[in-house]
Amino acid sequence: MYKLLVVDDEKWVRQGLSLTIDWMAEGIELIGEAEDGEEALQRIQTDSPDIIITDIKMPRMDGLDLIEALRHQQKKAYVIIISGYNDFEYAQKALKYGAYDYVLKPIEETVLLEVVRRCVNDLEQDNKRHRQLKEMSGRIRESLPLARQHFLEMLLLGRIVDPLGDLEARWQALNMTLDPNCLTVLVVKIHHWGTRATREKDRSLIRLALGNIAEEIMMSWGQAAACPLDNNADTELAVLFSRGNFASGKKNDTVDAFSNGMIALVDAAQRYLGITISIGISREGNLVKVAQCFEEALNACSLSFYDGFGKVYDAARLPMREKKLQAYIGPDGSWETRLIQAMKQADNSAVNEPVEQLIEHLQAARDQSSPLDVSRGLRVLLQSVAKRWEAAHPFMKAPGIDVFNETILNRDFTLTELREQLPDALLQCAYESRGTGNHKRIVELGMHFSHQHYMEGITMNDVAEHLYLNPSYFSKVFHGEVGETYSKYLTRLRMNKAKHLLKTSTLKVYEIAEKVGYADFRHFSKTFKELEGMTPGKYRDLGI
Structure with a gap:
């Protein structure tokens, strides 16, 4: 079992990460929390966590300083950074300093768990390699x-x-x-x-x-x-x-x-x-x-x-350089935001403008950064673009992301090739977003509205009205894209929210029914039993 330390200056974030996820089921022991990097270092000295989830901005010692301190002390731990959109530059620096990955705020449980599970898998691989190397040292003459x-x-x-x-x-x-x-x-x-x-x-x-x-x-x-x-x-x-x-x-x-x-x-x-x-x-x-x-x-x-x-x-x-070169982090802090906005417009000139800015910045970086830092920084920047595009489509697979990964992230290119191929890959994402558009976008907006208002007793007609669509048309589009009726989707959404509250809160069952949009407690209990095979009270008692 691997040990986890949670570091954040906001108590509600620490408690949320500690209580909402069943860490034991993931093979992880939560060994404690810390309010900032300094307190975290004290815990690290005594408990040696394998995984650290830390906010990037904290008083006294922030996430970047914590990673740097771990490097100097040669402490082996996988660090997952929690970052807001405005902290992308810091997140990129954190990856350069050795962070494992970062997760955007507000924290989605499924996204965090995906990163943590990859982290656990890599830890298992590291341990496996360590065992193999240990065995190998005993047979050094034969191997x-x-x-x-x-x-x-x-x-x-x-x-x-x-x-x-x-x-x-x-x-x-x-x-x-x-x-x-x-x-x-x-x-x-x-x-x-x-x-x-x-x-x-x-x-x-x-x-x-x-x-x-x-x-x-x-x-x-x-x-x-x-x-x-x-x-x-x-x-x-x-x-x-x-x-x-x-x-x-x-x-x-x-x-x-x-x-x-x-x-x-x-x-x-x-x-x-x-x-x-x-x-x-x-x-x-x-x-x-x-x-x-x-x-x-x-x-x-x-x-x-x-x-x-x-x-x-x-x-x-090559010429010897006397002054220390700068790490490469991209054109400026708002470049990614402008690029994503241009992709949403699916306009050639709008996409080409930030791409040309990147190309010019890369050309200028030849005299300001080492070639290796440019290569590494560009890799991180393009990975960040992919994550931002995925974050812009939270309820569906990001359009064109497979093409972007295949043609940009998973291959090498020269600066000349990047200038030729990056606009095409970005526009492919944009065109797929528009082309699957009208249907997938309708579903995406409908799901988003449902997640925001499921507790208010909404119906399919409310969603259709919000989207200025005929209810029967919305029903047909939703069923065609998702593979189930909107009514079933909304019921499943509400039941998932109810199960979460049953596990993590002390609210009475009738209070939970109201929280997830059911005015009739008996109807809620009947629906819950039909889907889960047991009453809400039984579900809570079993602690599933």
């Missing part, structure tokens, strides 16, 4: 390649902070043949997977094959050790390389020759595996600087967003 892979991955990701002497001892124990004082990191980003990678298993095999090809090609230049990265958003493969005795000439000449030689890997990837790749190469460092070199190689490779795929990008050829 030395796996031990090397794990060590290299942890080294690249900066998760090993041992002194140089300890690192060198582990390096020798794993029989690594590379020179630990002369290491270059090369990263490979796969942009287009071709036709062979239909499953994740296929992609893992392609990463492994690409690593073998890289090691074979780089033998001409020195020693290499490939490290496939199956769960990294920035790259698919890293290769550690140390140059051999051929490099007796000038160092710059050697670097240029090696960089040019890596074009052979780009060509081989296309010829033998059918994939399009870009390569980033770091400057030279030692064991202690491997994580820094990895980040540098990622930065170099991220230039492919600006300058095109299928090329080799060498950090040694």
